[in-house]
Amino acid sequence: MPTKQNPPPIPKELPPCDGPKLNLFEHHDSEIEWIERLGCKGESSREGYVFRVKINNVEYALKVFKFHDPMQNEWWWGTHVDDLTPQIAAYYEDPFYNECRAYGRIRKPLRGKRKLSDAAVACHGFLFLSDRDRQYLEDNEYDLLSSIVDPSYQETTIEGFRIRAIVKDLASEDHGVTGDNLGKVLNRIVALNQHQIVTRDVRLDNIRDGKMVDFGNSFTLPHIIMQSELVRHAEHEFNMAWDRWMFDEMVRKLTIARKLVTLLEPFKGKLVHNHLLIDPAGAILPRSSPDYQPLRCAIRAAVFDALAVSHDTFDSVFVFTDFQSDDEVGSAVMGEYRAMAARRGCTFVPITLTCSKEENLRRLVSSERSAHGKLTDTELVARLRDNAVTHQSPGDPFQLELDLTELDAEAAARMVHQHILDVCVELGKEGH
Ligand SMILES: Nc1ncnc2c1ncn2[C@@H]1O[C@H](COP(=O)(O)OP(=O)(O)OP(=O)(O)O)[C@@H](O)[C@H]1O
Numbered sequence: 526m527p528t529k530q531n532p533p534p535i536p537k538e539l540p541p542c543d544g545p546k547l548n549l550f551e552h553h554d555s556e557i558e559w560i561e562r563l564g565c566k567g568e569s570s571r572e573g574y575v576f577r578v579k580i581n582n583v584e585y586a587l588k589v590f591k592f593h594d595p596m597q598n599e600w601w602w603g604t605h606v607d608d609l610t611p612q613i614a615a616y617y618e619d620p621f622y623n624e625c626r627a628y629g630r631i632r633k634p635l636r637g638k639r640k641l642s643d644a645a646v647a648c649h650g651f652l653f654l655s656d657r658d659r660q661y662l663e664d665n666e667y668d669l670l671s672s673i674v675d676p677s678y679q680e681t682t683i684e685g686f687r688i689r690a691i692v693k694d695l696a697s698e699d700h701g702v703t704g705d706n707l708g709k710v711l712n713r714i715v716a717l718n719q720h721q722i723v724t725r726d727v728r729l730d731n732i733r734d735g736k737m738v739d740f741g742n743s744f745t746l747p748h749i750i751m752q753s754e755l756v757r758h759a760e761h762e763f764n765m766a767w768d769r770w771m772f773d774e775m776v777r778k779l780t781i782a783r784k785l786v787t788l789l790e791p792f793k794g795k796l797v798h799n800h801l802l803i804d805p806a807g808a809i810l811p812r813s814s815p816d817y818q819p820l821r822c823a824i825r826a827a828v829f830d831a832l833a834v835s836h837d838t839f840d841s842v843f844v845f846t847d848f849q850s851d852d853e854v855g856s857a858v859m860g861e862y863r864a865m866a867a868r869r870g871c872t873f874v875p876i877t878l879t880c881s882k883e884e885n886l887r888r889l890v891s892s893e894r895s896a897h898g899k900l901t902d903t904e905l906v907a908r909l910r911d912n913a914v915t916h917q918s919p920g921d922p923f924q925l926e927l928d929l930t931e932l933d934a935e936a937a938a939r940m941v942h943q944h945i946l947d948v949c950v951e952l953g954k955e956g957h
Pocket residue numbers: 563564565570571572573574575586588646693694695696697698730731733738739740741
């Protein structure tokens with residue numbers, strides 16, 4: 526990766542344009558002790574990588590951003606704003622700057638609006654990584670250049686080839702969204718919206734301890750592209766609706782599991798939330814410990830073993846919630862579920878919940894857009910695809926993949942319930 530001989534001084538705040546700005550991290554020149562990567566370890570990331578680090582003896586989460594090429598989104602900003610340079614456009618659509626602007630607003634909230642301080646996991650500022658840190662990332666094969674197509678553009682940016690990162694409080698591994706605090710979490714999202722921040726990415730992965738943690742996809746007003754003559758108000762309304770819709774979606778999935786267990790009451794249905802199996806390990810060991818993953822595996826093994834051999838579990842149907850990726854780790858855990866069900870002599874029924882974001886949002890904003898909007902359907906769909914979440918399909922004969930686009934939680938729970946009755950012959954045999 527090319528580096529400049531004499532890079533310009535590090536700015537005290539970023540981005541250098543209208544609107545909110547994030548401060549330089551107080552200890553930006555202190556040594557960083559890299560501990561471990563957080564989040565989906567096996568997966569490649571769109572925006573960058575998040576690490577648990579220690580700086581001046583305090584643990585933080587450090588989000589390291591990939592280099593960004595604004596020309597990839599020129600079809601969007603280029604058609605809406607005349608004479609915009611890629612350098613300025615990047616301040617409004619590069620995930621690093623999206624986070625700077627959102628956290629800049631959280632740092633200096635608008636007056637007379639709801640409290641904002643606890644809406645997001647706290648942020649301490651940005652920093653540019655040292656050569657030593659760059660070496661650490663290179664040695665460990667974290668690719669930061671994948672989206673760069675034009676080094677001559679990068680040369681002209683304020684950061685040059687320096688690697689950008691944002692320092693946040695280290696939150697727990699738990700999203701912290703439960704049946705009891707849904708109202709509180711929604712209030713936090715509404716508060717962000719009131720302060721003119723739209724996250725555009727409300728989902729469990731981006732929430733830690735009930736607070737938003739990922740603003741890489743967010744828009745914060747004032748916004749040169751969102752507020753251009755051509756895009757106008759409708760677009761902002763659209764994005765606020767998007768936050769609400771994603772929240773509803775998240776809640777719907779949690780609700781389906783609960784309703785399903787109620788429907789399975791005649792079979793003594795029981796819900797085992799994935800965090801019941803993870804939290805004991807997290808309570809006693811740091812995730813960096815070599816003993817952490819083996820402990821999680823041992824807890825799962827002990828619980829699964831009881832389900833396989835203890836007769837006192839045999840009169841119940843168990844509903845597990847889980848989020849597994851399509852990689853090796855995900856298939857290994859799915860294998861453990863299957864092995865347990867086989868030993869137990871029961872049917873294992875994987876249910877995958879999907880949803881068409883495109884269709885739902887199109888409906889949500891169609892009236893608005895016909896009145897004001899200038900976006901064409903093609904552009905809209907392209908943007909939504911950019912942010913699509915991928916789902917896994919294990920390809921199992923008993924699998925049910927349910928598209929939630931047209932379904933409310935009640936109907937979805939009923940369909941899953943019916944599917945379970947259809948494929949689990951053992952339930953019929955017992956005469957229920
Ligand atoms: N402050 C934090 N404390 C604890 N864990 C965190 C923190 N920030 C991020 N994580 C973990 O790292 C993951 C990725 O973080 P984040 O969502 O900010 O990155 P991303 O590159 O936008 O990822 P994606 O594109 O998958 O949304 C989160 O899902 C979460 O598990």
